[in-house]
Amino acid sequence: MANSLILSLSHSLTLSLSHSLTLSFTHSLIPMLSILIPVYNFDIRPLVADLHGQCEASGKDFEIICFDDGSSESFKKTNREIRGLEHLVYRELEENLGRSAIRNALGKAARFPFLLFMDCDSRVVRKDFIQNYLAHLQPGALVYGGRSYDAQPPVDDAFYFHWLYGINREQSTAEQRRKFPYRSFMTNNFVVPSDIFLHIGFDETLTQYGHEDTLFGMELAKHGIPIVHIDNPLEHIGLEPAAVFLKKTRQGLENLALLWYAGKLVDTKLLRTYLALQRLGMQKPMAWLFSKTENSLVQNFTTKHPSLRLFDLYKLGYFARLIQEKP
Numbered sequence: 457m458a459n460s461l462i463l464s465l466s467h468s469l470t471l472s473l474s475h476s477l478t479l480s481f482t483h484s485l486i487p488m489l490s491i492l493i494p495v496y497n498f499d500i501r502p503l504v505a506d507l508h509g510q511c512e513a514s515g516k517d518f519e520i521i522c523f524d525d526g527s528s529e530s531f532k533k534t535n536r537e538i539r540g541l542e543h544l545v546y547r548e549l550e551e552n553l554g555r556s557a558i559r560n561a562l563g564k565a566a567r568f569p570f571l572l573f574m575d576c577d578s579r580v581v582r583k584d585f586i587q588n589y590l591a592h593l594q595p596g597a598l599v600y601g602g603r604s605y606d607a608q609p610p611v612d613d614a615f616y617f618h619w620l621y622g623i624n625r626e627q628s629t630a631e632q633r634r635k636f637p638y639r640s641f642m643t644n645n646f647v648v649p650s651d652i653f654l655h656i657g658f659d660e661t662l663t664q665y666g667h668e669d670t671l672f673g674m675e676l677a678k679h680g681i682p683i684v685h686i687d688n689p690l691e692h693i694g695l696e697p698a699a700v701f702l703k704k705t706r707q708g709l710e711n712l713a714l715l716w717y718a719g720k721l722v723d724t725k726l727l728r729t730y731l732a733l734q735r736l737g738m739q740k741p742m743a744w745l746f747s748k749t750e751n752s753l754v755q756n757f758t759t760k761h762p763s764l765r766l767f768d769l770y771k772l773g774y775f776a777r778l779i780q781e782k783p
Contacts, residue, residue: 487590488517490566490650491574494558495524497531498576498694504538506579510586511543521545522576523562526552556658556668559643563653571653575644577694588688589647598648598676600641601688603627615695617762622692624764630685637683638676639723643669645690652681661714670722671715698758709771713778726771733776743780746773 491507493500504520511518520543524532532548539546545565553561563571570593581604582588592599605623609616626642633640656675658668676683696704715722733739746769753770756762 487570487593488568489519489570489572489586489590489647490568491518491520491572492559492562492566493520493522493574493576494555494562495522495527495531495535495576496552497527499531499534500576501535501538503574503576503578503580504541504544507586508541508544510580510583514586514590516590517568519543519545519567521562521565522547523558523565524548525554525558554660555643557660559668560657560660563650563657566650569650570647571650572647573643573645574690575692575694577692578644578690579693581689581691585688585690588686592684592686592688593647594684595649596652597682597684598641598646598652599684599686600633600646601686601690602630602633603642603644604689604691606691606693610695613760614697616760617698617757618695618701620762621701621764621767622695626692627689630687633685637685638673640685641669641673641676641683643672644692645688652679655679656681668711670712670724671720674720674722698762702754702757705771706774709775709778712775713782716779717782726768726775729772730775730779733772739776740780742773743776746770746777749773 489511491511493503500522504522507520511520520541522535522538522545524535524547526549527535535546538544549558549561559573562573572589585601589599589601603622604627605619607623610619628640656672656679659671673683709726712722712724712727716727730739733742750770750773753766753773756766757770
């Protein structure tokens with residue numbers, strides 16, 4: 457009888473443990489999303505309100521974490537209004553960390569197994585934006601939704617060049633992006649499993665604007681982590697005047713030069729073109745030609761009919777000069 461009691465208890469414990477494991481496993485498959493937004497000098501209230509509403513409608517566990525990375529006091533005052541929302545963390549950092557470090561900090565602060573990163577100067581354009589991501593979550597892959605721009609050019613001509621570049625060079629369909637899945641990746645709107653992100657992270661040696669997404673994509677490729685491209689864009693609404701856009705372009709090229717000096721041959725169209733010039737021995741003439749035409753090129757970008765082809769030459773010439781000027 458004692459043996460029978462022991463067998464009965466053992467059977468009950470096994471069933472109980474099996475049930476607990478099944479519940480645990482099933483719960484681990486339930487999509488739980490941490491939405492991570494680095495904030496810098498932008499009103500994020502509309503973006504957060506749209507995301508919060510869609511998340512609540514989904515019925516899934518979620519959190520929204522916003523870290524302000526050294527914005528002016530006027531933007532901080534505005535964005536503090538979101539602090540009353542449930543499942544939301546808003547924090548103002550004491551010093552500016554930069555584009556890579558702020559994303560790493562957000563990833564470490566997240567509680568849930570899937571991380572949705574996005575730029576603060578974004579607009580939700582799909583009513584099923586969150587649901588669409590939830591339907592595509594994959595434990596071993598990054599999912600990139602894309603970027604879009606308003607179909608109509610901006611009323612203010614000062615922002616036209618940035619819009620023109622964005623709608624022709626950054627806006628693309630998932631089908632187009634799948635042809636070059638790693639090269640087409642940008643950091644404005646993607647979901648990644650937290651274990652993958654915490655293992656790879658963003659390279660914090662790049663402190664200014666540009667190419668942190670290129671390096672992150674390279675690391676994904678190196679580790680054999682696929683990028684799944686879907687049509688789930690966020691609209692980029694943070695257009696900047698041509699002078700500011702050009703300044704950030706130069707910062708990105710300076711980052712690319714730093715990667716070149718470090719021996720990291722990242723896969724970009726510009727770098728492939730420069731290497732072709734180098735093989736032909738034309739990199740020095742290109743740098744010289746740029747020094748003679750730089751001002752004329754910049755003037756073109758501020759006109760009502762800027763040329764993206766000339767902009768390609770501008771970037772190539774600026775990069776060639778950076779490499780030639782290395783001590």
